[in-house]
Amino acid sequence: MENILSQEEIDALLSGLESGKIDTTPEKPEEGKVKPFDFRNFAISTRLKIPGIDVINDALARALRLSFSTMLREMVDMINIPTQMERFRDFLNKIPVPTSIHIFKLEPLKGNSLLIIDAPLVFVFVERFLGGGERKIVKVEGREFTPIEQKLIKRVVDMIFLELEKAWKNVYPVKPKYIRGEVNPQFARVLQPEETVLVTGFNLEMETISGKILFCYSLSSLQPIKDKLYSPYQIEEVIDSKWRRSLEQIILNSEVSLRALLGKGKITLGDLIHLKEGDVILLEKKSEEPIEIQVEDTPKMQGKMGVFKRHLAIQIEKFVTFQEE
Structure with a gap:
């Protein structure tokens, strides 16, 4: 509360501004404190909102969450990291040693891309592949991955690339092609x-x-498809062909009720009570008019009465449209 001006101090300040006693001219920067700006070496670190990349990440996160949970035999949560744009050298300088670095291409796009997996995750995957249960703290600094560890983590990389290819199908079809793996970002x-x-x-x-x-x-490699990446996309799930055929078979084998309505008529209750064999009930439809065929009590077709192989039958003449229903 000590920094709050009293009413007398506020009045004195306003009075000084009106009379010119208080100098309001901005101070000039002191010589030597202004630094030149180098447009070639400035650092970029900007968060971006790219709809296409968001679609890819959302689909990939769902797939990897399930795959990793099954692989590690415990629940795994995947949290999307905001997309950023920066200089390649600045990105490499932030990668510690050792780190599982994998170089690949997104064919048919030009240029190389990187997949980075933190070292602690590598040791968790390796431990579970070798049958380990209780997680131990492993010293990461100052060591490299053994040939066995690199071979085992390649299984994870192949699985990531498989799901990455499926996720990219929603935006632009690509094929990840593995080039090599590294431990040191240099x-x-x-x-x-x-x-x-x-x-x-x-x-x-x-x-x-x-x-x-x-x-x-690489931003230059994505340049040819920038229109697709910046367009608003609807997420289209990849449908399993076996599941689709199975669902179609179940639907096509479903039984439905089918009946043909010859006509309708009205009689009094008294006439109904006195009906006997040989009496005739007049219908509201002529004999030459088409017969309505109902599927699950809904009019779907029209046909005419006849006989087929000594059985009463109806020959379909017309399908009822939605407007006619």
Whole structure:
């Protein structure tokens, strides 16, 4: 409360401004404090909203959440990381050593991309593949992945690429092609240091450990399909062909009630009581008029009465349209 001006101080301040006693001229910057701006070396770190990338990430997160939970035998949560644009060199400088780095291409697009898996996640996958249960704290710094660990983590990478290809189908069909794996980011300089890249991915969270899975795409390689990436997309789920055929078979084998309505008529209750064999009931339809065929009590077809192989039958002449229903 000590920094609040009293009414007398406020009046004195306003009076000084009106009389000119208080100088309101902005101060000039002191010499030596203004720094030149280098347009070639400035850092980029901007969050982006790209509808196409969001569609891909949403589909990929759903698929990987289920696959990782099955693979690790525990519930895994996948949290989307906002898409960012930055310099390739700045991105590499933030990657620790060791890290599971995998270089790949999105054919038919040009240029290379990176898949980054944090080292703690690598050790969790390797431990579960080898039958381990209780998670142990592994010292990450100062060591590299063994050939066995690299071979086992390649199984995870192949699974990620399989789901990545399915997720991209909603936007643009691509085929991830694996090139090589690295541990040190200094050997993963597959793009120019000043090249702009899109960085997106997920934060994978488990009960006692978490880590990131990142994708680094070259902005120039995505340039030919930028119209598709920035267009509003409807998420189209990939339908399993076997499931679709099975569902179609069940629907086609479903039984429905079918009846033909010869006509309608009205009589009094007294006439109904006195009916006997040989009496005739007049219907509201002539004999030459088409007969209405109902499916589950809904008019669907029209036909004419006849005989087929000594059985009473109806020959379909017309299907009833929605307006006629």
